[in-house]
Amino acid sequence: MTIIDDHGVRRGRKFDQVLDGARKVFLRDGFERASVDDIAREAGVSKATIYAYFPDKQLMFLEVARCECHRQTEEAEASIDGDVPVRAALTIAAERIVEFLLSEFGQRMFRIVVGEGERFPGLGREFYEYGPGLIHARLVHHLGCYVEGGALRIDDLELAADQFAQLCKATIHEKLIFGMAETITPDMADRIVHGAVDMFMARYAVGG
Known part of the structure; x- marks a missing residue:
């Protein structure tokens, strides 16, 4: 089940996993150089899963x-x-x-x-x-x-x-x-x- 919160973020079963991967990549690479591919790899999920929760970086x-x-x-x-x-x-x-x-x-x-x-x-x-x-x-x-x-x-x-x-x-x-x-x-x-x-x-x- 996916829930959309007040900030426009969709939350689901792998949300925390995605967020933890994003945190590591942003802190390591900054905002511009952080790629969705790298975040998906770090989080151990597909790019489709990333976009299911977050419409943009x-x-x-x-x-x-x-x-x-x-x-x-x-x-x-x-x-x-x-x-x-x-x-x-x-x-x-x-x-x-x-x-x-x-x-x-x-x-x-x-x-x-x-x-x-x-x-x-x-x-x-x-x-x-x-x-x-x-x-x-x-x-x-x-x-x-x-x-x-x-x-x-x-x-x-x-x-x-x-x-x-x-x-x-x-x-x-x-x-x-x-x-x-x-x-x-x-x-x-x-x-x-x-x-x-x-x-x-x-x-x-x-x-x-």
Whole structure:
């Protein structure tokens, strides 16, 4: 049985198998050089099976990004499920964001989107909506819950969510752009996480 989801992706028995193959090939070859033949070979399925689930390569690439960001978001939200103090929740969120930025997946996807965005107009915008935009939306939701609970005072949730994400990129983003990821030590990542939380709390915590 094949099901078509809200993103126009058809899902069936071999969907996860196809997606895993696509993930490996995109990370290895980038977007333009990744071929349907290579993806079918990596996934151990026919090209007909690939096209049965994904009408085009761009949708397949975006689904890889969406699924990874969805997985990361679900794991983070599972850690803050229940009555978790705001500082603890923000620390978990910051750790996840930094972990994603430093991951092979996060670095490769960023380079692919930036490097090939000119040849494929709209890829960056759609990638944001499928991936980072999902994380942004969940941040807005959770920050709103803490505002309603009286722990935070925020007038512009959209801006605050973007500010928090940018604080988590401090130092890291520039080093990744210039290929210096190896210089980001665990101690540095920890300093960035706690610095982001401290600054955000100083600005938005009630009584902070």
